[in-house]
Amino acid sequence: MFVLDRKSEAAVGSAGATFFRLWPFVKGGRDVALTSFQRMEDFQSDLRILEAEAKTQDDAVVAVNRSLKRSTGQIYFAGRLRRASRRFRASVISGANCRAAE
Numbered sequence: 001m002f003v004l005d006r007k008s009e010a011a012v013g014s015a016g017a018t019f020f021r022l023w024p025f026v027k028g029g030r031d032v033a034l035t036s037f038q039r040m041e042d043f044q045s046d047l048r049i050l051e052a053e054a055k056t057q058d059d060a061v062v063a064v065n066r067s068l069k070r071s072t073g074q075i076y077f078a079g080r081l082r083r084a085s086r087r088f089r090a091s092v093i094s095g096a097n098c099r100a101a102e
Helices: 006-101
Strands: none
Touching: none
8 A cells, every 4th residue: 555645645635626626627628629629520511511512513614614615606607607698699699680681
């Protein structure tokens, strides 16, 4: 068995008293730490969700740009085709007018 002298007993008693006096702060600090870790996990989960939503939005933007590029190209091609058709009709009509004038 371990025997303490009076000075050591007083030191142990003082340390115990200090521990119990500070225990509410230690317990509160532990609660704060646990709450902080819980909030961090929640934030990480939110970030994963936002990352997935951002990827979905990026994919949608790419699809819209691709569609816009195609439709713009089709409109440009349709405009060129329309102008070529007008020129062709004009040349046919002017050729017919020239033959009619002969």
